[in-house]
Amino acid sequence: xxxxxxxxxxxxxxxxxxxxxxxxxxxxxxxxxxxxxxxxxxxxxxxxxxxxxxxxxxxxxxxxxxxxxxxxxxxxxxxxxxxxxxxxxxxxxxxxxxxxxxxxxxxxxxxxxxxxxxxxxxxxxxxxxxxxxxxxxxxxxxxxxxxxxxxxxxxxxxxxxxxxxxxxxxxxxxxxxxxxxxxxxxxxxxxxxxxxxxxxxxxxxxxxxxxxxxxxxxxxxxxxxxxxxxxxxxxxxxxxxxxxxxxxxxxxxxxxxxxxxxxxxxxxxxxxxxxxxxxxxxxxxxxxxxxxxxxxxxxxxxxxxxxxxxxxxxxxxxxxxxxxxxxxxxxxxxxxxxxxxxxxxxxxxxxxxxxxxxxxxxxxxxxxxxxxxxxxxxxxxxxxxxxxxxxxxxxxxxxxxxxxxxxxxxxxxxxxxxxxxxxxxxxxxxxxxxxxxxxxxxxxxxxxxxxxxxxxxxxxxxxxxxxxxxxx
RNA sequence: GGUCCCAUCGUCUAGCCCGGUUAGGACACCGGCCUCUCACGUCGGCGGCAGGGGUUCAAAUCCCCUUGGGACCGCCA
Numbered sequence: 001x002x003x004x005x006x007x008x009x010x011x012x013x014x015x016x017x018x019x020x021x022x023x024x025x026x027x028x029x030x031x032x033x034x035x036x037x038x039x040x041x042x043x044x045x046x047x048x049x050x051x052x053x054x055x056x057x058x059x060x061x062x063x064x065x066x067x068x069x070x071x072x073x074x075x076x077x078x079x080x081x082x083x084x085x086x087x088x089x090x091x092x093x094x095x096x097x098x099x100x101x102x103x104x105x106x107x108x109x110x111x112x113x114x115x116x117x118x119x120x121x122x123x124x125x126x127x128x129x130x131x132x133x134x135x136x137x138x139x140x141x142x143x144x145x146x147x148x149x150x151x152x153x154x155x156x157x158x159x160x161x162x163x164x165x166x167x168x169x170x171x172x173x174x175x176x177x178x179x180x181x182x183x184x185x186x187x188x189x190x191x192x193x194x195x196x197x198x199x200x201x202x203x204x205x206x207x208x209x210x211x212x213x214x215x216x217x218x219x220x221x222x223x224x225x226x227x228x229x230x231x232x233x234x235x236x237x238x239x240x241x242x243x244x245x246x247x248x249x250x251x252x253x254x255x256x257x258x259x260x261x262x263x264x265x266x267x268x269x270x271x272x273x274x275x276x277x278x279x280x281x282x283x284x285x286x287x288x289x290x291x292x293x294x295x296x297x298x299x300x301x302x303x304x305x306x307x308x309x310x311x312x313x314x315x316x317x318x319x320x321x322x323x324x325x326x327x328x329x330x331x332x333x334x335x336x337x338x339x340x341x342x343x344x345x346x347x348x349x350x351x352x353x354x355x356x357x358x359x360x361x362x363x364x365x366x367x368x369x370x371x372x373x374x375x376x377x378x379x380x381x382x383x384x385x386x387x388x389x390x391x392x393x394x395x396x397x398x399x400x401x402x403x404x405x406x407x408x409x410x411x412x413x414x415x416x417x418x419x420x421x422x423x424x425x426x427x428x429x430x431x432x433x434x435x436x437x438x439x440x441x442x443x444x445x446x447x448x449x450x451x452x453x454x455x456x457x458x459x460x461x462x463x464x465x466x467x468x469x470x471x472x
Numbered sequence: 473g474g475u476c477c478c479a480u481c482g483u484c485u486a487g488c489c490c491g492g493u494u495a496g497g498a499c500a501c502c503g504g505c506c507u508c509u510c511a512c513g514u515c516g517g518c519g520g521c522a523g524g525g526g527u528u529c530a531a532a533u534c535c536c537c538u539u540g541g542g543a544c545c546g547c548c549a
Contacts, residue, residue, distance in 0.1 A: 009549045044548060101547060108546085117474055118545060137547055155477065164475050164545075172547040179549045203476060203544035226478075226542090233541060261484095264498090268485055271497040290478095290485080293542065297483045300499045310512075352511040377509095412508090427508030439510040 002034025003193045006060075006067075007183070009041040010052035013244040014059040016296065017198060017228045017236055020262040024225060025196045026065045027263070027284035037190060038070035043182055045075070059245040063255050064277065072190075074182050081177040084185050084215060085138055085170055093214040094170060096136035097124035119166035138171040140211060148206035153223035153286045155199070160206040168207055184208050188217035196286070199224035200235075223286050226293040228265055236296050252324060252356030254312065257305035265294040274307065306354040317350060317359075318342045324360035330367040344449045348441035362440075366450055369458050370436025373465070377438040381429040382466050389419060389426050390433065390466075394459050397452065405448045412444065433462030 006022040008014065014022075029036035038060070042048035057071065074081075088094035099120075108118040125141065142165045150158040170181040177185075187195060202224045212219040230240035237243065248258050260275055267290070269275070269283045309317065318339055325331045345366050346359070353359035373382060396411045416423060427443045434455060440446055447455045 007549090011549075041549060047548075104547085112473075114473090119474095158476070160476070166545085169547055174547080176547085178547070183549085198543090199477065200543055201549090204549095206476095224477085229542075231483090235542075264484065266484090271486060273484090273498050292478050294485090295483060297499070300484065303499055306512095351513095423508045425508090431509060437509090441510080443508055 001193075002029060002032040003037065003191050004029050004034065004196055005037040005039050005070075005187070005190065005192050006065075007039040007041050007186075007197075008056050009044065009047075009179075010049060010056060011044065011047040012052055013246060014056045015236070015238075015243040016245065016262065017243075018056075019059065019063060019245045019258075020228060020265060021196065021198055021225060022060060022065050023063070023259060023263055024267070024284075024289070027280055028194065028196060028286065029068075030281045031284045034193070035068040036065075037072070037192070038067040039072045039074070039186060039190070040070075041074055041179065041182070043074050043176055043179065045176065048075075055246060062249055063245065063259055069190075072186070074177075074186065077182075077186070078177075080189065081171075081182055081185055082175075085177065085181070088140070088170070088214060089138065091214075092141075094138050094140050095125055096130070097139045097167075097169075098127075098131040098134050098136045099124060100134060117164070119164075120168070122167050125167065135173040135175075137169045137173050139167040140170055140207075140214060142167050142207070142210055148209055150202075150205050150209070150222055152202070152205075153194070153221055154226075154289050155202065155224055155291060158202065158205075162206070162210075165207055165210065170211075180204060180207055180211065184211045184215065184217075187220055188212060188215065192220050194221045194223060196223045196225060199226050223289070225289060226266055226291060229293050229295045231295060233295065240296070252358065252360075253301070253305050254308045254320075254356075257301065257308045260308075261301040261304050265296070266290050274304070302354050309350050309353050309356070309359070312350065314343045314346050314350065315339070317356070318346045321346060321356055321359060321363075324356045325363065325367070327357075328360045328364060330360065330364055341449070348445045348449060352441070365435040365437070365440065365446075369454070369461070370434075372436060373432055373462075374437050377428075377432040377436075381432045381438070382462060382469075383429075384466060384469070386425070386429040387463060387466055389415060389421065390429060390459055390463050392418060393426065393430065394456055394463070397447075397456055397459075400452065403448055403452050405444045408444045408447050429462075430459070434458050 004025045006025050008018055008022075026036050028034070040053055040056075042053070053071075060067070085094065089096075097120075104120070107121070111118045120139070124139070130136065142162070144162050144165060146162050148160045148162055148165075150160070152158055168180055169178050171177050186192075205222055205224075209219050228236045230236045232240075245258065249255070256277070259277070263275070263280060263284075264273065267284070267288055269288060275283070321342070322331070322337060325337075326333045331337055345363055349359050349362055353362060392415045393412070396414055397408075400407055400411060412423065412426060415426060428438065430443055430447075431440050432438060434440075434446060434450065450458075
């Protein structure tokens, strides 16, 4: 059975690259009816935080990436690593090294200056003598002869000369295991069949393969996914702005939009752009993952988000919108909201919102009357000439009991006929009067949704405003 | 510096494995239509095989080189 894992290190939030790796693993597991395991790589105690773990879990849940096992934490598995390290020591496949970090740093610097490879020279390999006052590290005896071949499911066959490898550290001087050690032990012991990860790990793979062999475990299949790059073609990072998954939630993105966007960064299925989760599970294959890195394209994400808002279920969107409305100060946090009415609001806005945040901003006029009129709209549409139209409209609206869109349209038409004018001559002044702006959803919709009282009071206010103009 | 990876419109990509396409789609951009504004929708446009050598009747596709970009070379992961 296929078994894959996502293994983030909790030293920060879940970023887009990590999220995509998680998505690929998840899809691969679901497609193959295998298991998806979550493992927290927290062996770096100084940089790992509990907050970070919680944030990562929350982001995964938000994206809908449910896991079948875990989350395991490596800090809870220390005994296992200790035992494995001891075994390697006993089998003479690993040894203690008493070189100090300072010494190593110095040698590294010298090597770099001399144009040589900055790698450990293996000087403690044969020695048994401990140095006083120094806690040793444990290093693996790496075979530097020949080459290591990786049969990568994405990159193909990759050959490394073993002369590039050095005796890397398995256990630090404080007794904690390093990444390259625990990742191998865990993947082996957890029965991981496919390691799908960023191709920044490709260079670590030959080392890890040697470690698998030393431990007597069969290496898994590897699949190295190309990186996500920023607009400057450097690896995507905080420098490029919001790269945290949860930040996208705060900005009003839908999880399915981000999911769809991320999966298409590097993977494709012919010409199709929009995928449901079911389709992705059905179609996903490592063979269709590209080899070249992808540049992050926020415009496309925005387009996808707009698509999912447009086609999303209104009730769900309304619920999701509430916190954004609160943030805009349009409703009070925790206050009762008339969801039926809010659904009507959302229905008028979902066709034209790219994010929930934008939707909340566009919804402002439903919640409060315009504080001021858009200067251009005021000048162009709130002119004395339109006074009779607006006054007639108010009179007609007063008579209405049924404030449905259809009735409102009929009402507008009566006014248009009376004056022999076109809709645009009434709609625009009306729009500015009701919303303060020259752009909004359809005029009949907004009149209907804001209701009789609000509509009439705002029209009256605009009428007074026009009358107060000097030229009136 | 060494090793490894990568290279189709500005961006994401199909096509490459199994040579013969007017090199296809999507985002963005520009224009038309629709229309009460905006948006949606729709129609059209702009725009690409990094360069050079081979192999071949024929190369985006196969081979080599160059160039460009990226990653790793940590008691980080």
